[in-house]
Amino acid sequence: MKWQLHGLGILALLAASAFAHDVELKQDDSHRQQCSGMYGKKAWGGDVDPFIHVTLNKALPKEPSPLMSLIIFEWKDEELIGRFAPDDKDKLQKETICDRHNVDAGLCDEKSLGAFILEPNATERARAALISTAVNLTNPQPIKYPIKKTGFYCVSTYAFTGDDYKGIVTFRNAYGELPAPQIPKLAFYGGLTIFYAVIGMHGLNAMARVLMIIVAILNAGRNSFSFFLLLIVCMGYGVVKPSLGRTMIYVRFLAIGHFVFGVIYAVASLSITPDSAGPLVLLVVLPLAGTLTAFYVWTLNALSATMKDLVDRKQRVKAKMYKKLWWCILGSIMVIFAFFFINSFLFASKRVTDYIPEHWKTRWFVLDGWLNIVYLFDIGFVAYLWRPTMNNRRFAMSDEIAQDDDGFEIRSLASSLDEEEDLGTNPNNRMPGGARTEQSPAPAVTATPSRPQQPRQSLDVDHFAVGEDGDRWSEDESPRNSTERKGLMHKDD
The missing domain is CATH 2.60.120 (Jelly Rolls)
Known part of the structure; x- marks a missing residue:
C-alpha cells in the first residue's frame, strides 16, 4: 500500500x-x-x-x-x-x-x-x-x-x-x-515494463525497487554495468577462475569511463534535439564509441580465450555454455550492424530535407526502441543460461571429470588390476585360454569368495559426485590401495 x-x-x-x-x-x-x-x-x-x-x-x-x-x-x-x-x-x-x-x-x-x-x-x-x-x-x-x-x-x-x-x-x-513523435513510446516502454516485471517478479524486494529507480534514471549506469558483468563472465570469473587479479582493476576503470561518457551522452541527448545536432556532437559520441568498442573487442577476445581453455581441459559442459553466450553476442552484433546499414541505406535513398518529415512516426524506434529490444533479449538469454540450477552450482564449485583424458577409460581398471596380480606368477602356468594351472598335484585350494562387484555408475551423470559413500576405499582392501589411489586420483587433487 x-x-x-x-x-x-x-x-x-x-x-x-x-x-x-x-x-x-x-x-x-x-x-x-x-x-x-x-x-x-x-x-x-x-x-x-x-x-x-x-x-x-x-x-x-x-x-x-x-x-x-x-x-x-x-x-x-x-x-x-x-x-x-x-x-x-x-x-x-x-x-x-x-x-x-x-x-x-x-x-x-x-x-x-x-x-x-x-x-x-x-x-x-x-x-x-x-x-x-x-x-x-x-x-x-x-x-x-x-x-x-x-x-x-x-x-x-x-x-x-x-x-x-x-x-x-x-x-x-x-x-x-x-509531442506526437513521443506517443508510441508509451505502449513500447509499457510493454518493456511488463517484461522486466515478469523477469524480476521473484526478486522484487525493497532493494530491487531502489535499483530499478536508479537504473531508470541512469541509463548509462545500466549499460556500463551490463558490459562490465558480460566482460568478467567471458573472462571466466566465478565459473572458470575464482579471481581475475589485477585485470579486474582495468575492467573497473573501463566501466567507470564508459559510465562517465554515457552520462555525458545522456545529458547531451536530452539537451540537444536530433534536428539541431551539429558537428560538436562528435565530441560526445566519439569517447562513448571508443569505450564501447574496447568493451566489444575485449569481451570477444576474453570469451575466445576462455572457450579454448575449457576445451583444452575437456570441460565440455562449461564450454557449451560459453559457446551459447558467444553465439548470443555475435547475433546481437550482426543485428546491430544490419539495422545500422538498413537505416543508412534508407537515409541515403531520401533527400535530407525529406527524411524527417517522412519518418517522424518511426524515428523513435530507430533511436531508442530496437536497442532496448536487443538488450532485453540479451539479458534474458544470459539470465536463463546462468540460472541457479543444481548442475550450474556444481560446475561453479568443481571441474568436470575428463572421460577420455589421454586415452584413460574407467572400464579398463579391472583388467589392469588382474595384470598386476599376475606379475609374480610364471607365464608358463597359463593355459591358452588364459586360465592358470597348479605345478604340484596338491589338492586344489578353495578360492576365497570375491567381494560382490558394485555396479559401475553411468558416465553421463553425476560427474562431480566425487567421494560418495559407495566409492570410498576401505582399510581392509588390498594392501596396494594407497598406490593405486595415487594413480587414479585427478592431477589437480
Whole structure:
C-alpha cells in the first residue's frame, strides 16, 4: 500500500509538470520555422480536435507598420509554395515572398503583399489546408490551424519589414500535450515494463525497487554495468577462475569511463534535439564509441580465450555454455550492424530535407526502441543460461571429470588390476585360454569368495559426485590401495 501511494504521488508530480508542446518563433534562421508531426483525432483517440495555435507578441506602433510573413502547411505541400520568375528560364530558384517586385512581375497580387507566394490553384491541389498571410505585428491576432489528418506540419515565418518578432507555436494533439513523435513510446516502454516485471517478479524486494529507480534514471549506469558483468563472465570469473587479479582493476576503470561518457551522452541527448545536432556532437559520441568498442573487442577476445581453455581441459559442459553466450553476442552484433546499414541505406535513398518529415512516426524506434529490444533479449538469454540450477552450482564449485583424458577409460581398471596380480606368477602356468594351472598335484585350494562387484555408475551423470559413500576405499582392501589411489586420483587433487 505504501508503494502504491508513492507511485500515485510520482504520477501526480509528472501530471502537474506536463506542459504543452510549445516552441518559440523568432527571426533567426534556427527559429523562424518550426515543424512537428501531428496525429489525426482517430489515430490515438482523444476528446479534443487537434490543432496548431500561433500566438505573436505585440510590437510597438510605428510607420510603416511592421509586417511578418506567415504560412502553415503540411510538408508534402511544400512544392506548392513559391513560383519561378518569368525570366528564370532554368528554374533555379523560386520566389517565395510577395513583395513589390514580385507583384510587378505578376507572381502575386496586391492583396497578398507581405504573404508567402503560392502556386496557382494551390488550395485545391494541397493535401491539407494552406494558410498564408501577412501579420501586422502592432495588432497580431491568434491563428488556429485545425488538423484533419496525420502529417508533418510546419509553421514558417519571415520578417517582411525587417522588424524583430517573437511568438509561440503550440502543437496540440487530440490525446494530450505529449509531442506526437513521443506517443508510441508509451505502449513500447509499457510493454518493456511488463517484461522486466515478469523477469524480476521473484526478486522484487525493497532493494530491487531502489535499483530499478536508479537504473531508470541512469541509463548509462545500466549499460556500463551490463558490459562490465558480460566482460568478467567471458573472462571466466566465478565459473572458470575464482579471481581475475589485477585485470579486474582495468575492467573497473573501463566501466567507470564508459559510465562517465554515457552520462555525458545522456545529458547531451536530452539537451540537444536530433534536428539541431551539429558537428560538436562528435565530441560526445566519439569517447562513448571508443569505450564501447574496447568493451566489444575485449569481451570477444576474453570469451575466445576462455572457450579454448575449457576445451583444452575437456570441460565440455562449461564450454557449451560459453559457446551459447558467444553465439548470443555475435547475433546481437550482426543485428546491430544490419539495422545500422538498413537505416543508412534508407537515409541515403531520401533527400535530407525529406527524411524527417517522412519518418517522424518511426524515428523513435530507430533511436531508442530496437536497442532496448536487443538488450532485453540479451539479458534474458544470459539470465536463463546462468540460472541457479543444481548442475550450474556444481560446475561453479568443481571441474568436470575428463572421460577420455589421454586415452584413460574407467572400464579398463579391472583388467589392469588382474595384470598386476599376475606379475609374480610364471607365464608358463597359463593355459591358452588364459586360465592358470597348479605345478604340484596338491589338492586344489578353495578360492576365497570375491567381494560382490558394485555396479559401475553411468558416465553421463553425476560427474562431480566425487567421494560418495559407495566409492570410498576401505582399510581392509588390498594392501596396494594407497598406490593405486595415487594413480587414479585427478592431477589437480
